[in-house]
Amino acid sequence: MLAATIDAPTRTRPVLEVENLKAYYQMNYFGVSREVRAVDDVTLTINRNEIYGIAGESSSGKSTLIKTIAGAITPPLRVVSGSVKFDFGGSQLDVYARPKAMKAARWRHLSYIMQGSMNVLNPVRKVRHAFDDFAFRHMGLSPAQFRSRVEGHLKRLGLDPRVLESYPHQLSGGMRQRLTIALATVCEPEFIIADEPTTALDVLVQQDVLALIKDVQQRLGSSVVFVTHDMTVHAAIADRIGIVYAGRLVEEGPTDDAFARPQHPYTAHLISSLPRLGDVSRRKALPGKPPNLSDPPSGCRFHPRCPLAIDRCKVENPPLVSRATGRVACWRAGEVEVA
Amino acid sequence: MFKILRDLLRYNVEFLIGFVLTAGIFLFALAHFFAPYPDTAIYLLPPDMPPSPEYWLGTTSRGQDVLWQMSSAIWNTMTFGLTVTVLSRLLAVTVGMVSGYLGGKWDEALMTVNDTLIALPNIPILLLVYFVMRDQMNWPVLALTAALLGWNHDARLIRSVVLSLRHREFTRHAVFAGMSVPQILIRQHLPYVMPVVFFTAMNNLIWAIGLEVTLSVLGFSDINRPTIGGMIYWANQHQAIIAGIWWWIAFPIIAIVILFLGLFLLAISVNEYIDPRSRLSRMGG
Numbered sequence: 280m281l282a283a284t285i286d287a288p289t290r291t292r293p294v295l296e297v298e299n300l301k302a303y304y305q306m307n308y309f310g311v312s313r314e315v316r317a318v319d320d321v322t323l324t325i326n327r328n329e330i331y332g333i334a335g336e337s338s339s340g341k342s343t344l345i346k347t348i349a350g351a352i353t354p355p356l357r358v359v360s361g362s363v364k365f366d367f368g369g370s371q372l373d374v375y376a377r378p379k380a381m382k383a384a385r386w387r388h389l390s391y392i393m394q395g396s397m398n399v400l401n402p403v404r405k406v407r408h409a410f411d412d413f414a415f416r417h418m419g420l421s422p423a424q425f426r427s428r429v430e431g432h433l434k435r436l437g438l439d440p441r442v443l444e445s446y447p448h449q450l451s452g453g454m455r456q457r458l459t460i461a462l463a464t465v466c467e468p469e470f471i472i473a474d475e476p477t478t479a480l481d482v483l484v485q486q487d488v489l490a491l492i493k494d495v496q497q498r499l500g501s502s503v504v505f506v507t508h509d510m511t512v513h514a515a516i517a518d519r520i521g522i523v524y525a526g527r528l529v530e531e532g533p534t535d536d537a538f539a540r541p542q543h544p545y546t547a548h549l550i551s552s553l554p555r556l557g558d559v560s561r562r563k564a565l566p567g568k569p570p571n572l573s574d575p576p577s578g579c580r581f582h583p584r585c586p587l588a589i590d591r592c593k594v595e596n597p598p599l600v601s602r603a604t605g606r607v608a609c610w611r612a613g614e615v616e617v618a
Numbered sequence: 619m620f621k622i623l624r625d626l627l628r629y630n631v632e633f634l635i636g637f638v639l640t641a642g643i644f645l646f647a648l649a650h651f652f653a654p655y656p657d658t659a660i661y662l663l664p665p666d667m668p669p670s671p672e673y674w675l676g677t678t679s680r681g682q683d684v685l686w687q688m689s690s691a692i693w694n695t696m697t698f699g700l701t702v703t704v705l706s707r708l709l710a711v712t713v714g715m716v717s718g719y720l721g722g723k724w725d726e727a728l729m730t731v732n733d734t735l736i737a738l739p740n741i742p743i744l745l746l747v748y749f750v751m752r753d754q755m756n757w758p759v760l761a762l763t764a765a766l767l768g769w770n771h772d773a774r775l776i777r778s779v780v781l782s783l784r785h786r787e788f789t790r791h792a793v794f795a796g797m798s799v800p801q802i803l804i805r806q807h808l809p810y811v812m813p814v815v816f817f818t819a820m821n822n823l824i825w826a827i828g829l830e831v832t833l834s835v836l837g838f839s840d841i842n843r844p845t846i847g848g849m850i851y852w853a854n855q856h857q858a859i860i861a862g863i864w865w866w867i868a869f870p871i872i873a874i875v876i877l878f879l880g881l882f883l884l885a886i887s888v889n890e891y892i893d894p895r896s897r898l899s900r901m902g903g
Contacts, residue, residue, distance in 0.1 A: 351794050386795045393794075398787040403809045403893070409788075412805055413795035 292366050294470055294502045295325040295348070300361035302347040315573045317343035317356070319526040322599065327469075330496060330503045332517030332534065334510060334549065338569050340526040341506050345472050348504070349391055350374040350381050365389065367469050387417035390463040392473040399459045400447040406458060407443040414465045432465050435498075436491060453484040457491060464495050471496070471503045477512060489516050510549050514538060519605075522546045525570050525580040532605020542607040544587050547615040579610070587611045626891060636883025643877045647696060650689035655682070657690035657844050669865055676865040679856040684869055691844040692873055695827055698761055698845070702826035703819050705765035706772075711815060713769070714776025715803050719784055729777070735770045741832070743767065748838045756840055764829055772818040776811055783807050813889045820885035824878060831874070846870045 302318040317340040325331045335341045346352055348363055363374040367388040374381050385391075393399060400409050410429050418425055430440040438457055447455060456476065463471060473492065477485040493516055496503050505517060513520050513534060521531040522545060530543040541547040548565050567584040570576055576583055582592040591610050599608040607613075626633040655662050661681035669676045675684035717728040747763050748755055783789055783806075792802050827846075833839050834847025841848055853859075853866040 349794070351790075382796055391791070391794050393787055393791060399791045401788045401806055401809070404806075408805070412792060412797060412801070416796065 293324040293326045294366055295323075295504075296362075296364045296366075297321055297323050297348060298362050298364075300344075300347060300363060301359040302343060302352065302356060303359050304343075304355045305357055306355045313573050316575060317526050317572055318347055319575075320361075321526075321528050323521060323528060323531065325470075325502050325504060327502055328496075328500045329518040330493070330505055330516055332513040332520040333504060333506045333523055334508065334513050334520060335523035336508055336569055338572075339523050340572065341508070341523050342474055343526075344523065345474055345504060345506055348374070349389065349472055350378065350385075351391070365470065386413060386468070387466050388468050389470045390466065390468040390472070392459055392463045392471065392476045399462070400455060402447050405444060405446060406450075409458075409462055410443070410465065413462060417466050429465060433461055436461050436464075436495070452480060453487065456480060456484070456488050460488070460491055460495065464499065464501075467499050467501070469499075469501050471501055473503060473505045475507050476505075478507065478509070485512070486515075492516065510553055522549065525575055526572055527580060527608065528599060528606075529581065529609065530605065530607045531599075532602075532607075536604045540613075541615065542602060542605075542612045543581075543609045544585050544611075544615045545581050579608075587614060622891065626887060630887045630890065632883045633887035636880045636885075636887060639876050639880030640884055641880075643692060643873065643880060644696075646873075647689055647693040650686065650693050653686040653689060655686060657687065658842055666861070666863055675869050676863075678852065678866050679858065679861070679863060680852060684865055687844050687849060688846075688870055688873055691846050691849050691870060692877065694757070694843060695830055695846045695874075696877070698757055698830050699823045699827040701758070701761040702764045702768060702829075703823045705762065706769040706822055706826075707815055707819055709765065709769040710772040710776060710818065711808075711811065714773040715780050715807060715811065717773070718777035718780030719799065719803055719807070721781075721784075725777075729774075732770045732773055735767065736774075738767070740764075740767050740829070744829070744833060745838060748833075757843065760830075760833070760839060761826075764826055768822055768825060772814075772822070775818065776814055779811055779814055780807055783810055813893060816888055817885055820881060823881060827874070827878075846874050 300318055300321045301316070304313075304315040304317055306313045306315075319340075321344060323331075333341050333344065343356065346356070347358060350363070352358070358375055362376070365372040365374065365384070365388070367384060372380055372384055400406060410425075414429075415422075415425055418428070420428060429443070433440050433442070436457060438454070438461060442450060442454065442458065450458070460476070476492070477488050480488060489512065492503065492505070495501075505513070507513065517534045519532065520534045520537050522529050522537075522543065524545050530537065530541070530546045532542075537546060538550055541550055552562050552564075554562070565584055570580055570583070576593075578594045579585070579588075579592040579597050582588040585592065589610065595610070597608045597610045597612075599606050600612075602612065627637065650657065659682070663673070663677045663681045663683055665677060665679045665681045667673050667677040673683055673685070675688065677683055678687065713728050713732065717725045717732075744760070744763060744767075747759075751759060780803075788806060789802065792806050797805070830839070830845060831847035831850070834841070834845050835850050835854070837851055839845070839848070841851060849870045850867060853863070856863070856866075858864070858866040
């Protein structure tokens with residue numbers, strides 16, 4: 280139905296284009312102003328019908344990046360420059376130029392599975408009310424039609440429609456997580472942001488939830504931005520992967536290539552830290568910690584921790600340049616080997 | 619609604635007792651519509667008659683039947699208390715939620731008013747209002763004044779609850795999904811705040827009735843309108859205790875104690891109904 284309304288050229292256009300996005304936390308407490316550059320000059324595009332993984336360690340700015348993309352920012356976080364443009368069914372939407380239109384598109388076209396999404400359901404209200412509150416307004420259906428749509432959607436996701444009549448505390452963690460995915464996908468959005476949806480779950484439930492997200496994504500043909508620090512999850516689900524370090528995108532490419540032939544030393548390190556079957560050698564930890572984003576190092580932000588760092592890295596920031604299959608920001612790209 | 623009431627009566631002993639006591643007092647108060655004598659008439663009956671088959675609770679020194687006087691008195695006192703409670707709850711919920719959710723300048727302005735009112739002593743203000751109003755003083759004016767003095771502590775309490783709800787995931791989700799501020803407050807946060815509202819309503823009702831009794835006992839209200847405090851006022855004026863007319867004072871006090879007890883039990887059991895976790899554990903799903 281949706282495909283019929285989209286003409287040929289727009290169908291191939293990427294669903295999201297982010298250009299030179301800079302979003303800083305600007306704080307001024309007791310006369311001391313601080314600026315935390317959590318998203319610094321990020322450019323990326325996300326195509327229709329793909330799962331894009333965003334990886335990086337804690338406090339690297341992953342969550343801030345996607346919050347900024349979703350237009351869900353509150354002070355002190357501010358967009359300093361750059362643009363975020365969505366393309367839903369042929370209609371262009373600039374998140375920061377036209378915030379009103381963006382507000383109407385949320386949930387209908389762009390939905391969000393939040394970090395700690397186990398607590399997304401209001402503990403004192405039945406699950407049914409969450410669907411009524413979040414999705415009903417966007418669907419334009421009569422209450423009876425809406426109800427049957429929700430029940431059908433839950434059944435397809437392997438949930439008993441009777442959960443609608445229960446309270447969140449009566450459900451298991453895995454069921455709650457499935458429900459939040461159902462809640463985020465009931466409007467059949469073109470773009471879904473998943474912020475660490477599997478972090479609080481054990482591996483079995485995690486596998487289940489990942490399969491569910493992949494399944495929903497394929498059925499709806501939507502694009503998913505999947506954020507997690509867990510590289511194994513990215514290997515399992517993402518079509519393309521972007522590595523974020525200290526607020527910058529340092530490498531991007533198809534997941535298989537990035538895992539097989541990482542170009543950036545940081546990516547190589549993330550991958551080599553994964554346990555491998557039959558390999559009993561001790562994993563080396565990367566010394567140091569992610570830089571303080573209010574006072575980042577000069578040049579390449581990774582250079583204090585980088586085993587390949589040269590003098591040039593300390594003064595000049597490497598640009599994100601296109602390579603055969605992806606993009607990488609490193610002066611010595613491709614020289615690294617996976618341990 | 620009927621099903622909720624049935625379940626509460628079946629599974630909750632506190633509710634059952636509270637319901638019976640409050641309903642009993644309420645029915646007794648309702649009976650004043652069928653009273654054989656007008657409730658403001660005096661010297662209709664022989665004064666100072668002890669309880670007897672003819673006058674069940676005796677008569678007062680003013681020649682009134684204690685039974686029918688009390689029926690009117692409870693009705694009027696309850697009306698006053700409920701009016702104060704409803705008005706002050708509306709104020710407390712509105713101010714508390716708006717201030718807690720919006721924060722910033724709204725919070726500052728509303729809480730300044732709130733804290734100023736907390737610092738003001740209630741009884742002297744009510745007395746001042748009484749002396750200014752004099753003959754125009756009637757119970758709705760008194761109720762309004764009391765309501766304006768009775769919301770501030772609870773507004774702070776509700777504000778603190780909403781302050782914590784504002785940063786929960788479900789609020790962020792609701793904002794993201796495009797719910798407006800009034801929708802979030804009414805649909806997402808109000809159910810959470812309701813137990814606080816109920817419990818403070820109980821305290822407020824007791825406070826309001828107590829305030830009415832205090833003012834009436836001192837004679838600072840419309841003394842011709844029968845209320846529980848008014849009955850005690852007249853009993854004191856006629857030195858009922860010294861004269862041994864104990865029934866004039868004892869029965870109103872017993873009635874008000876039963877009413878307080880019933881309301882208190884109702885409040886704690888209704889609270890349990892509103893919190894789904896404790897309700898389901900008691901009723902088994």
